[in-house]
Every structure is written in structure tokens, then in C-alpha cells.
Amino acid sequence: MADRIRLYTAEGIVLRRQPVGEADALVTLLSPTHGRFTAVARGVRKPASRTRGHVEPLTHGRYLFARGRTFDVLTQAETLRTFPRLERSLLRQAAALYTADLAAGLAAEQEPAPELFGLLVSVLAALDAGAGLLAVRYFELRATAEAGYAMHLGSCVRCGSALPPEPAFFAPSAGGLLCSGCRSDGVPGTMLEVRVIKLLRYGLAQPLERFLALRVDEATAEQAARALRAWVCHLLEREPVSARYLDEICALEARTRPAEAVYHS
Numbered sequence: 110m111a112d113r114i115r116l117y118t119a120e121g122i123v124l125r126r127q128p129v130g131e132a133d134a135l136v137t138l139l140s141p142t143h144g145r146f147t148a149v150a151r152g153v154r155k156p157a158s159r160t161r162g163h164v165e166p167l168t169h170g171r172y173l174f175a176r177g178r179t180f181d182v183l184t185q186a187e188t189l190r191t192f193p194r195l196e197r198s199l200l201r202q203a204a205a206l207y208t209a210d211l212a213a214g215l216a217a218e219q220e221p222a223p224e225l226f227g228l229l230v231s232v233l234a235a236l237d238a239g240a241g242l243l244a245v246r247y248f249e250l251r252a253t254a255e256a257g258y259a260m261h262l263g264s265c266v267r268c269g270s271a272l273p274p275e276p277a278f279f280a281p282s283a284g285g286l287l288c289s290g291c292r293s294d295g296v297p298g299t300m301l302e303v304r305v306i307k308l309l310r311y312g313l314a315q316p317l318e319r320f321l322a323l324r325v326d327e328a329t330a331e332q333a334a335r336a337l338r339a340w341v342c343h344l345l346e347r348e349p350v351s352a353r354y355l356d357e358i359c360a361l362e363a364r365t366r367p368a369e370a371v372y373h374s
């Protein structure tokens with residue numbers, strides 16, 4: 110009976126793995142039932158470890174844990190799914206690691222997160238199948254919304270007045286778009302073109318497949334990317350290291366491929 114209380118299983122995606130001690134690692138997972146949590150995997154950095162391959166970042170697995178004093182202990186692991194084709198593209202791999210990092214930053218600890226988990230799985234699957242950076246934009250939009258911070262794009266976030274079909278000011282600190290009357294000088298933010306606002310609204314309302322089927326021009330994609338980055342940094346109160354790494358890889362890719370190919374499949 111005691112064992113049944115001490116042990117529990119959880120499905121999850123490994124968001125990150127940090128080495129600790131001689132051969133152990135702290136594994137942070139996103140689980141539909143347990144939200145974000147961190148467990149210790151003992152001896153997992155030894156070459157002979159049987160668990161090693163199941164706790165690589167971005168592995169979707171089923172895990173058995175024993176309750177511990179500081180961290181629960183990962184005792185058994187079984188891989189349910191990997192995203193093997195991500196390794197073929199530095200860009201998609203960097204994009205996938207960024208989405209995992211963002212999930213870690215947005216998910217509440219030990220609170221069920223079935224929607225965020227489902228979103229992460231579907232975006233990783235899309236990247237694995239060859240989707241471009243539009244999949245990342247979708248994740249930024251929807252993961253922040255799942256965390257309770259949907260960008261307010263339908264009307265002025267401050268006074269609620271309808272916005273005319275013209276460029277509007279996006280202020281992350283206000284939570285969305287501001288009408289010209291509510292926009293005060295000095296509020297940090299950026300003007301968004303109508304087609305960018307439409308793209309973001311579409312992403313908040315539509316399933317992933319329909320968003321990925323859009324053809325988006327480079328200027329629109331860039332402006333949407335900057336707005337979403339500002340939004341993410343505002344919510345996390347920092348710029349994730351993985352976001353800067355993704356930027357560097359994008360800059361490298363842009364030298365060898367048309368921007369079109371970076372955003373789309």
C-alpha cells in the first residue's frame with residue numbers, strides 16, 4: 110500500500126535536462142496531468158544507463174516516479190514518441206527547443222495542463238513533418254493564451270472601442286491593441302499593420318493546420334514575429350536564451366535560403 114502512494118506514473122514531454130552531480134540529471138517535463146515539474150534521474154548520464162535515451166529533450170514518454178523529499182525520482186521510463194526528423198534541420202530543431210523552453214516558462218508547476226501539452230505535441234509534430242517558423246508563431250500565440258494571456262486584438266484593450274481597419278498600436282504591458290485615444294506617449298509597443306493583426310487573430314481562432322496553410326509574406330511574418338517576441342518577453346520578464354539561439358540560426362538560414370522557405374514548410 111505504501112508503495113502505491115509513493116509511486117506514480119505520468120506521461121510527459123521532456124522540456125529540458127540539466128546535469129547534476131557525477132552522473133545524475135534534473136529532468137523537467139510537461140505532463141497533461143501534472144503540468145510542469147522537475148524530477149531527478151539518477152545515473153542517467155552513465156553510458157550504460159537504460160533510462161538515458163528516454164529522457165532526451167523533446168522525448169514524449171511515460172514515466173514512473175517515486176516521491177522524494179526535494180525532487181521526485183524518475184525510476185522507469187518508456188518512450189512513446191520521438192521527433193526524429195528534427196535533427197535533420199538546425200532551424201527546426203532550434204524552433205522545437207524554443208517551444209519547449211516557452212512551455213517551461215508558461216506552464217504552472219504541478220497543475221494539469223492538457224491543452225498546453227496537446228498544443229506542444231502538435232507543434233512538435235508539425236515541425237518534425239517539415240513546418241517552418243509559422244508553427245512557432247502559432248505556439249507563441251496559443252501557449253500564451255492557454256496560460257491565461259491571450260493577446261487582446263478584437264478591440265482596444267483599454268476602452269473597448271472598436272478598432273478601425275487600419276494599423277494599430279500593440280502594447281505588451283497593456284495586454285493588446287490600443288486605440289489612438291488610449292495610446293499615451295511613452296508606452297512601449299509597436300505599430301502593427303492590418304494584415305499582421307489579421308494573421309494574429311486568425312492564429313488565435315483557427316486550428317494549427319489552417320494556420321500553417323497560410324502563405325505569409327516576409328514583412329508580415331517578420332512584424333508578427335517581433336510582436337510575439339515582445340509579448341513573450343513581457344510575460345516571462347526575460348528573453349529566453351533559446352529565442353536568441355533561434356534568431357541566430359534564422360540569420361544563418363536566411364543567407365542560404367529565401368525567407369519564404371524559413372517561414373513555410
Ligand SMILES: [Zn+2]
Nearest residue numbers: 265268288291
Ligand atoms: Zn481605447
